[in-house]
Amino acid sequence: MILVVDDEHALADTLALILERAGYKSTAAYSASEALMEVEKQRPDLIISDVMMPVMNGVDFAVKVSELRLGIKVLLISGHAGTQDMVEAAGSDGLSLDLLAKPVLPEDLLARVADILDSNYSV
Amino acid sequence: MDSETNTNHRTNHVPDLPSLCRFIFNNSPLPVAMAVGAKHIVRYVNPAFCFLTGKSEYELIGNTFSEILPEDECLPVLDRVYCTGEAETHTEPEHSEIKTAYWSYAMWPVLGADERPMGVMIRVTETAMFRQQAIEMNQELLLTAVRQHELIEEAERLYAQLQGEMTARKLAEEALFRAGALQRAIFNSANFSSIATDANGIIQIFNVGAERMLGYTAAEVMNKITPADISDPQEVIARAKALSLELGIPIKPGFEALVFKASRGIEDIYELTKVRKDGSRFPAIVSVTALRDAQEAIIGYLLIGTDNTARKLAEEALIRSEKLASVGRLAATITHEINNPLSSALNALFLVRTDPALPQSVKSHLTIAEQELGRVAHITKQTLGFFREVGNPTAVDLAEVLDSVLDIYGPRLRDKEITVLRSYRSKTGIRAVDGEMRQVASNILANSFDALSQGGKLHMRLFGPQAIRGARRMVRMTIADDGAGIAAENLKRIFEPFFTTKQSIGTGLGLWVTSELVKKHGGRMRLRSRLGKGTVVTIWLPMERRGQEQRTA
Numbered sequence: 001m002i003l004v005v006d007d008e009h010a011l012a013d014t015l016a017l018i019l020e021r022a023g024y025k026s027t028a029a030y031s032a033s034e035a036l037m038e039v040e041k042q043r044p045d046l047i048i049s050d051v052m053m054p055v056m057n058g059v060d061f062a063v064k065v066s067e068l069r070l071g072i073k074v075l076l077i078s079g080h081a082g083t084q085d086m087v088e089a090a091g092s093d094g095l096s097l098d099l100l101a102k103p104v105l106p107e108d109l110l111a112r113v114a115d116i117l118d119s120n121y122s123v
Numbered sequence: 124m125d126s127e128t129n130t131n132h133r134t135n136h137v138p139d140l141p142s143l144c145r146f147i148f149n150n151s152p153l154p155v156a157m158a159v160g161a162k163h164i165v166r167y168v169n170p171a172f173c174f175l176t177g178k179s180e181y182e183l184i185g186n187t188f189s190e191i192l193p194e195d196e197c198l199p200v201l202d203r204v205y206c207t208g209e210a211e212t213h214t215e216p217e218h219s220e221i222k223t224a225y226w227s228y229a230m231w232p233v234l235g236a237d238e239r240p241m242g243v244m245i246r247v248t249e250t251a252m253f254r255q256q257a258i259e260m261n262q263e264l265l266l267t268a269v270r271q272h273e274l275i276e277e278a279e280r281l282y283a284q285l286q287g288e289m290t291a292r293k294l295a296e297e298a299l300f301r302a303g304a305l306q307r308a309i310f311n312s313a314n315f316s317s318i319a320t321d322a323n324g325i326i327q328i329f330n331v332g333a334e335r336m337l338g339y340t341a342a343e344v345m346n347k348i349t350p351a352d353i354s355d356p357q358e359v360i361a362r363a364k365a366l367s368l369e370l371g372i373p374i375k376p377g378f379e380a381l382v383f384k385a386s387r388g389i390e391d392i393y394e395l396t397k398v399r400k401d402g403s404r405f406p407a408i409v410s411v412t413a414l415r416d417a418q419e420a421i422i423g424y425l426l427i428g429t430d431n432t433a434r435k436l437a438e439e440a441l442i443r444s445e446k447l448a449s450v451g452r453l454a455a456t457i458t459h460e461i462n463n464p465l466s467s468a469l470n471a472l473f474l475v476r477t478d479p480a481l482p483q484s485v486k487s488h489l490t491i492a493e494q495e496l497g498r499v500a501h502i503t504k505q506t507l508g509f510f511r512e513v514g515n516p517t518a519v520d521l522a523e524v525l526d527s528v529l530d531i532y533g534p535r536l537r538d539k540e541i542t543v544l545r546s547y548r549s550k551t552g553i554r555a556v557d558g559e560m561r562q563v564a565s566n567i568l569a570n571s572f573d574a575l576s577q578g579g580k581l582h583m584r585l586f587g588p589q590a591i592r593g594a595r596r597m598v599r600m601t602i603a604d605d606g607a608g609i610a611a612e613n614l615k616r617i618f619e620p621f622f623t624t625k626q627s628i629g630t631g632l633g634l635w636v637t638s639e640l641v642k643k644h645g646g647r648m649r650l651r652s653r654l655g656k657g658t659v660v661t662i663w664l665p666m667e668r669r670g671q672e673q674r675t676a
Contacts, residue, residue, distance in 0.1 A: 008463045014470030021477055052459075079462030102462040103500040106473035 001042050002026045002113070005035040005049040005061070006077075015048065018106050019113070032056035032064075039065060044072060046117060048109075051078035051086065051099075059086045059097070066095055073116050077102055156183070157233065159242035161590075163188035163201055166242065175247060188245075194642070197228045201243055204230045208240040272412070279417050316407075316428040319414070322421050324349035324378030336407075336430055338400035349378040350426055355396035355404065362395075382424045385411040394431065406431040458503045465503065469496055516644075518552040519560050521600055521664075525583050528564040535572050542580045549587040553598050553664045559640050566633040567602050567660050573625065574606030574658060588666050597646065597663035609652040617650065 002024050006012040012028035019026040027042065029035035032053060038044070047065060051058035062074045076087065079102030087099050098116060100109070145167075148155045154172035158165050168183045176183065176191060183191060189198055200213040210231035227248050232240035316333035320326050326348060329341040337353055344353075351359050363376035366383055374383050384391035392410040399405070407428045414423040475481065476489045522545075529536070529543065536543065553560075571581055586599040609617065609624075616622045618638045623631035634650075641648040645665045652658040 008467065010467040011463055011470065014467055014474060017474055018470055021474065079459050079466070103466040103469055103503065105497065105500065106470055 001044040001046075003035060003038055003042065003044040003047045004028045005030075005032065005047060005053070005058070007031060007050060007053045011050075015109070018110070022110050022113075024113070032058070032061035035061065036064060039068065039070070039072070043070060046073045046075065046113065048075045048077060048113070051076050057086070059090050062097055063090065063095060073119075074098065075100065075112065075116055077104060079103070154247040156188075156245045156247075157242055158188045158201065158245065159233070161202075161205060163198075163205070163243065165191065172247065175249070193645075194647075197226070197230075197245070200228060200230060201245070204232055204243050205240050208232045208234065208238075272414075314429075316426075318350055318426045318428070319423055320349060320378075320426070321423045324351065324382070324424070326350065327423065333428070336399075336405075336428065337397060343400075351378040351381055353398055354381070355398060358396055362393075381409070381426070382411050382413070385413045385424060386421055388413070397428065406435050461499075461503055465496065465500060469493070469500065472496065516554045516556050519555045519557050520550075520552050521560065521564075521585055521598065522547045522550070524557075524560050524564050525585075525600075525602075528561055528568055529583075531565070532568060532572060539572070539575060540578050541572075541575055542578075544580065544582040545584075546582075547585040549585045549598055551588050551598055551666060553644075553666055555644050555664065559644070563637050563640050563662070564602075566637045567662075570633060570660075571602060571604040571606060571658070574608070575604050576606060580605045596666050598666060599661060599663050601659055601661045603657065603659040605657040608654040608656050608658055609650075610654050614650070614652060 002016075002019050004012050004015045004019070004026060006015070006028075007030055009028075009030055012030060016026040016028040027038055027044075029038050032049075033056065035047070035049070039047070047062075049058040049061055053061075056064075058076050058078070062076065065072055065074060075098045077100050087097050090097055098112070100112060148167070148169040151169055152171055154175040155167075155169045156165055156172045157167040164185065164187055165183050168180055173180055173183065178191070188201060189195075192198070197213055200211050203209075204211050210229070212227065212229045214227035229246045229248075231244050233242040233244060235241040313331045313335055315330075316336045317328070317330040318326055318333050319328035325346060326344045327346070329339070329344050334340055339353070359380055360376040363374045363380035366374045366380060370383075374380055381395075382391075392408065395407055395409050396404050397407045408431045409426055409428045412425045412427075413421050414425055416422050472489060472493050476486065476493065481489075525545075525547075568581075575581065582601075582603040584599075584601045584603075586601075588596040588598050590596050613622075613624060617634050620632055620635040622635075638648050641662055641664070647663045649661045650658065651661075
């Protein structure tokens, strides 16, 4: 199960549809708090999350997910140059996160998703 | 004995600074440092140097100079002085980075008993500091000139009124003497051009500073010409016109235009291009004061000038860097706003294209739409600037990168019948983010293909690791073409974002992004080009990326 989190509804919805078409089961959430509820309910294998979101950003969200110790993999997507520093800061706290720059071409995203699901690493 | 051992041997024998030298340097307001050995290990820094770099002595001593000032342009000079043993000075040209201060260096070798350099003394001056000093001195001088007049007036008044009284006369004489001393001090200053004229503008006094600045000797101009004759004639005419408009009085384009305001008691400081004896020109700041006798009649004018070249350059650099900063901010903002809708649109198109029910007839239109939006995506990614996708740097084989990028351009190579020469003399890998190295190679090769004409030559070379600037060993990559080349006036702007000569087909981002990527990897990039001859791009990339641990160790 893949959980897609983005405050841009259109983006979250289309991504979820693309993943469904590629054969994954997928759900869209539009905020970190909504996503945390979905995590409890559905225990996803992978979360694809935007970084710049109101209330709770993607990096803080990933930290929260890692604290649940459910072995969930996280891929962050961002369209903002400044987010690199946030991700690196999280990295220095021992949390290594995958990051892709927006706009991500669907083919590239699917390739990355397959790679990540094959790997052993999770937050 | 290999050179490395030789160097260590030489470094070990660098004597400590004699205590007198140390005392002098410790009290010097100019930042001074001493570096020893080929790696330029800092052995001594004075308090002014600590202040300049914002680091303590303990943080500086024992580190290499390239660690203290990474990327700095003084490093090659440092290498040269150490190798040749000849003193050099270096003034940093305007920076492409956003930096208001720039530095100049004087470096001289510390010679050992065998007369070979063992180290280098480095003196740094902040050019901005000199500017500030020049402005302050100028103001001080103006004050002094005003004060001088006051003193003369006071002395003359006292002299006239109290002629009979011995005490008063004594005072007047003292004041006059003091005025004379000031006058001498001013006229002996070599940093300011002081020109005094009679009421008609004919030069009467032409000081050392004026001789130095303008290239004339005093004898060549005194009693012969007016300051208007050594000023840009067009500017004098323009100034006369502007003043006539401003004051509503017709003013002749000539000396009158330079002093009219001062003659009416209006404080007057203006910029004017001066013409030297050899015909060369420089911007000057001129301040004009009317000289008056006891009856307030004008007997002449004093024109004090300072060379404004350095300030002009600094101002231009500042304007340029501000422009770049605002462009960068704008680009980042717009990109961010575009990325989300763009992503959604790309996703939606993908969903439509991969829909099995899609009729074949619309597929080609969709492909075009996707390709074009893909181009937009490419541009926003470039604009966002070297967005660093996580993926740690790995060992990258530059030869493989060059070859595979060249493969992508295969059809264009064949169309233009371009001959490709390869000489890869190094198999040494570098540590880099693979995708970013591909972008570097791709951007440079794309430029070469645009510049190459039918049947042109492209030469790609790789050289083994060399020690550049002491400690860091770099692999060198060059990409040369014999294409159209770049005009000299464009060369200095090619690394600016949005600068392009390709009009509609260029984004003006390629070289900017490339240079930022190279910088990010701790490398250096140089581009040389001649119009009609071709272009050579050289990139140095370090074998190992310096880690955080090394820097704090």
